[in-house]
Amino acid sequence: xxxxxxxxxxxxxxxxxxxxxSEVTSFWRSQPWVADASRTISRISTLQDDxxxxxxxxxxxxxxxxxxxxxREIDAYDLPSPHISPVSGGGLGIEWHQGQRDLSIELLQxxxxxxLRSQTTSGExxxxxxxxxxxxxxxxxxxxxxxxxxxxx
Amino acid sequence: xxxxxxxxxxxxxxxxxxxxxxxxxxxxxxxxxxVRFERPPVIETVFGIQFQPLHKxxxxxxxxxxxxxxxxxPSYRVVxxxxxxxxxxxxxxxxxxxxxxxxxxxxxxxxxxxxNVPETQLIQVQPDRFVLNWKRGxxxxxxxxxxxxxxxLEEEWAHFRGFVDSNDLGKLEVRQxxxxxxxxIEIGAGWKDFAxxxxxxxxxxxxxxxxxxxxxxxxxxxxxYRLPERMGRLHVLAEPVLRTTDYKEVLQLTxxxxxxxxxxxxxxxxxxxxxxQTYVRESFVDLTTDKMHAIWGIRNQS
Numbered sequence: 001x002x003x004x005x006x007x008x009x010x011x012x013x014x015x016x017x018x019x020x021x022s023e024v025t026s027f028w029r030s031q032p033w034v035a036d037a038s039r040t041i042s043r044i045s046t047l048q049d050d051x052x053x054x055x056x057x058x059x060x061x062x063x064x065x066x067x068x069x070x071x072r073e074i075d076a077y078d079l080p081s082p083h084i085s086p087v088s089g090g091g092l093g094i095e096w097h098q099g100q101r102d103l104s105i106e107l108l109q110x111x112x113x114x115x116l117r118s119q120t121t122s123g124e125x126x127x128x129x130x131x132x133x134x135x136x137x138x139x140x141x142x143x144x145x146x147x148x149x150x151x152x153x
Numbered sequence: 154x155x156x157x158x159x160x161x162x163x164x165x166x167x168x169x170x171x172x173x174x175x176x177x178x179x180x181x182x183x184x185x186x187x188v189r190f191e192r193p194p195v196i197e198t199v200f201g202i203q204f205q206p207l208h209k210x211x212x213x214x215x216x217x218x219x220x221x222x223x224x225x226x227p228s229y230r231v232v233x234x235x236x237x238x239x240x241x242x243x244x245x246x247x248x249x250x251x252x253x254x255x256x257x258x259x260x261x262x263x264x265x266x267x268x269n270v271p272e273t274q275l276i277q278v279q280p281d282r283f284v285l286n287w288k289r290g291x292x293x294x295x296x297x298x299x300x301x302x303x304x305x306l307e308e309e310w311a312h313f314r315g316f317v318d319s320n321d322l323g324k325l326e327v328r329q330x331x332x333x334x335x336x337x338i339e340i341g342a343g344w345k346d347f348a349x350x351x352x353x354x355x356x357x358x359x360x361x362x363x364x365x366x367x368x369x370x371x372x373x374x375x376x377x378y379r380l381p382e383r384m385g386r387l388h389v390l391a392e393p394v395l396r397t398t399d400y401k402e403v404l405q406l407t408x409x410x411x412x413x414x415x416x417x418x419x420x421x422x423x424x425x426x427x428x429x430q431t432y433v434r435e436s437f438v439d440l441t442t443d444k445m446h447a448i449w450g451i452r453n454q455s
Contacts, residue, residue: 017232017233017234017235017236017264018235019199019201019235019277019284019286019331019333020197020199020286020333020335020407021197021199021266021268021275021286021288022196022197022288022289022335022396022398023396023397023398024394024395024396024397024405025394025395025397026392026393026394026405027371027392027393027394027395028371028373028392028393029392035371038395038402039395039402041395041400042395042400042401042402045399045400064400068397
């Protein structure tokens, strides 16, 4: 990626580096969807084991940390508010619907990241655009490519 | 010393400290005669010194510097550099963050973090900045009061100066000092949401709209004060944040004093820190309510 081809609104909306060491997500200095997502994650983090009545463990710290890393990676993008939910087995899911495109990212209990992207054309699933895969934990920045696809950049 | 001396005289009058003991009180015992809390909400303190860029400080220098402190700060992280933020007290404050363009002779030199193992102490370095941070660790660390942090800051600054001198990196021309106290005020302890923020902050009257019965969902408070005797500005920012160590939503109350010492010698730099820390500390007491003081375990000291 080069800055010369990066959309200006992405650069401007990134919070400036500051001297603070403690990691926080500011609700006022972030994109609106980041604030919404942060509040949802805060609520989900309080879930206990058997939160679904089916014996599922509470979301693990590794899954929550992965979710935080994913959001930090893309917090400068102007996205619609995602749907965030716990998933069975101690993981978390985050999903966006943008026009005819859908992006679903799952943070598994061990912190690993899986995704599924899909698109409909004329109301029908477009098989050519459907893709799933795994993002290694040391390459979280690849989530940006998925978001760019979602935004059709 | 005129500027600092002038500021201290204003403080002396404001807080009623006796004139004859002022200078000694600030340097020998900065904590005397003020409010303390048994459970203060401070989670991080920041002490920064900004100077004219050291053009010889290129990327390999970070490694050389790290080698001199690695026994105390064995971990590191490379982060984007801080922008220059210099208070011009002769001009109205201009907000940072707008589009800025500059022509650089080469790629920007990054900022490096060097931190200790319990992750409670951090040194940040870039070609125009030296910053010392303390923060509460994952294993709860008690808050080290200013009188305990100050000697560490003096020692680390002296070490940094010595490194710059011995490696012939240029003259350290100090432009500005900065001190920040970051407090996390937990929702649920004395207040339940931002409609009750007036239970926390004295400067907020509630924000409810009588005609429509609307109550605030979120509140972001920003206040700037000019410090006396041209010593800089005091910035206050209260905002809701998600704390990512435990995913709790808290009110982050940040109080920052920023300004330039009269001269770059250590006596003036640390004189500035002493006075600025007093402003930050006393402003925190003023900004927060008696109700919260009781929750944090206020103790008046003589």
